[in-house]
Amino acid sequence: MIDNQPKKTKAYIAGVNLNDPNFDYYMTELANLTEADNMEVVGQSYQNAESIVAGTYFGVGKINEIRTMAQGLKAKVLVLNDELTPVQIRNLEKLTKMRVIDRTELILEIFASRARTKQAKLQVQLARLQYELPRLHPSENNLDQQRGGGFANRGAGESKLEMNRRTIGKQISAIKKELKAVASQEEIKSARRNQSRIPKVALVGYTNAGKSTTMNGLLKEFSKEGSDKEVFVKNMLFATLDTSVRRIDLKDNFSFILSDTVGFISKLPHNLVESFKATLQETKDADLLINVVDASDPNMVQMIRTTQNVLDEIGVKGIPMITAYNKADKTDRNYPQIEGSDILYSAIDPKSIKLLADLITKRVFSNYEKLNLNLPLSAGKELAYLHENAQVLSENYEEDGVHIEANIAPDDQSRFEKYLVNNR
Ligand SMILES: Nc1nc2c(ncn2[C@@H]2O[C@H](COP(=O)(O)OP(=O)(O)OP(=O)(O)O)[C@@H](O)[C@H]2O)c(=O)[nH]1
Numbered sequence: 515m516i517d518n519q520p521k522k523t524k525a526y527i528a529g530v531n532l533n534d535p536n537f538d539y540y541m542t543e544l545a546n547l548t549e550a551d552n553m554e555v556v557g558q559s560y561q562n563a564e565s566i567v568a569g570t571y572f573g574v575g576k577i578n579e580i581r582t583m584a585q586g587l588k589a590k591v592l593v594l595n596d597e598l599t600p601v602q603i604r605n606l607e608k609l610t611k612m613r614v615i616d617r618t619e620l621i622l623e624i625f626a627s628r629a630r631t632k633q634a635k636l637q638v639q640l641a642r643l644q645y646e647l648p649r650l651h652p653s654e655n656n657l658d659q660q661r662g663g664g665f666a667n668r669g670a671g672e673s674k675l676e677m678n679r680r681t682i683g684k685q686i687s688a689i690k691k692e693l694k695a696v697a698s699q700e701e702i703k704s705a706r707r708n709q710s711r712i713p714k715v716a717l718v719g720y721t722n723a724g725k726s727t728t729m730n731g732l733l734k735e736f737s738k739e740g741s742d743k744e745v746f747v748k749n750m751l752f753a754t755l756d757t758s759v760r761r762i763d764l765k766d767n768f769s770f771i772l773s774d775t776v777g778f779i780s781k782l783p784h785n786l787v788e789s790f791k792a793t794l795q796e797t798k799d800a801d802l803l804i805n806v807v808d809a810s811d812p813n814m815v816q817m818i819r820t821t822q823n824v825l826d827e828i829g830v831k832g833i834p835m836i837t838a839y840n841k842a843d844k845t846d847r848n849y850p851q852i853e854g855s856d857i858l859y860s861a862i863d864p865k866s867i868k869l870l871a872d873l874i875t876k877r878v879f880s881n882y883e884k885l886n887l888n889l890p891l892s893a894g895k896e897l898a899y900l901h902e903n904a905q906v907l908s909e910n911y912e913e914d915g916v917h918i919e920a921n922i923a924p925d926d927q928s929r930f931e932k933y934l935v936n937n938r
Pocket residue numbers: 720721722723724725726727728746747748749750751752753754755775776777778806840841842843844859860861862863
């Protein structure tokens with residue numbers, strides 16, 4: 515059989531365990547990330563230690579062991595479980611004769627390969643440059659220094675370093691400026707959404723949990739535009755890097771705005787989270803979060819914790835949340851099923867999607883109040899506002915005005931007080 519697949523680079527993965535109960539889970543993630551970066555994991559090892567060795571990350575014995583093992587397995591790349599210092603990376607490359615990639619660089623590479631839109635590309639580029647800046651080192655300009663020979667030329671390498679730093683610094687400012695321009699466009703749209711009383715619901719969660727599939731499921735069931743508005747779904751880490759915002763129109767005039775965004779993983783590089791601030795804004799502005807969890811994954815509990823940690827890091831606090839246990843079709847449990855404020859479902863099952871929509875409706879509109887109003891026929895503007903921002907249950911044009919029964923947001927209730935009919 516002819517194998518047309520290009521051969522994947524073989525990688526050896528390793529880490530130092532500082533007595534962390536989640537260490538095995540982090541190594542599993544590291545293996546998945548390495549595969550997601552188009553490499554093949556051929557082996558792994560770890561070292562239990564009290565602390566990281568400052569200059570070389572591992573102790574000498576471990577480095578020798580890794581070099582021997584990795585060479586035997588023909589690994590070309592050594593992938594490490596933490597963010598390393600530039601000195602540690604350089605020393606390990608010398609000692610192992612392999613390319614060394616730390617966890618941060620690995621995640622940045624994956625994001626770079628996935629970025630499609632201008633905003634995502636700029637955000638990843640910014641995070642990469644910020645990662646590189648402190649990693650520029652005079653020794654990387656050895657050639658210049660050596661070529662010059664002699665003492666007199668010693669400054670040449672350093673000035674090149676300065677030059678590189680300045681160039682990267684300039685690139686960073688330019689990208690930040692461009693990002694601001696892109697973000698302000700988004701802000702205008704988002705401000706418009708914030709002005710409206712339509713509730714905002716945000717899908718969040720671990721990467722590959724099924725957020726985008728859930729969004730498409732809701733769109734298929736409840737959006738007039740249907741499949742035109744569907745988002746990209748794929749069985750891979752970080753399929754989504756942008757935020758998509760769609761309007762979902764449920765029965766009985768219930769509408770909400772739904773957003774789907776980038777997924778999370780443990781130890782997301784801080785720079786990356788910082789760069790993706792604009793993308794994650796929709797999550798911060800939400801009235802309700804749906805935390806999508808892959809219920810068929812044995813590491814489900816750690817994944818939930820990871821999502822909580824990232825939400826804390828980006829400053830998402832106090833927003834009500836539904837935990838949505840997805841992929842129930844891959845478990846032996848009965849679904850769909852509501853369990854308190856949570857749901858067990860499958861995003862590819864229409865019945866599940868309807869139950870999820872019911873749960874969202876209940877949660878989002880729980881503090882709305884059902885009011886009976888009588889609006890004069892001249893109050894066209896108020897009527898339009900109600901249709902846009904409340905759930906209009908019934909509407910009858912009578913001689914004395916328009917009789918309306920509607921569920922109205924707490925903030926809007928005073929606005930319609932004067933039209934109240936006292937028959938509640
Ligand atoms: N069997 C099964 N597969 C599902 C279900 N939901 C999603 N998937 C699959 O899981 C994979 C990931 O789905 P996505 O919707 O792209 O996941 P995501 O959370 O948006 O992932 P990222 O954007 O990468 O963070 C795809 O192959 C989906 O087809 C489900 O309920 N059952």
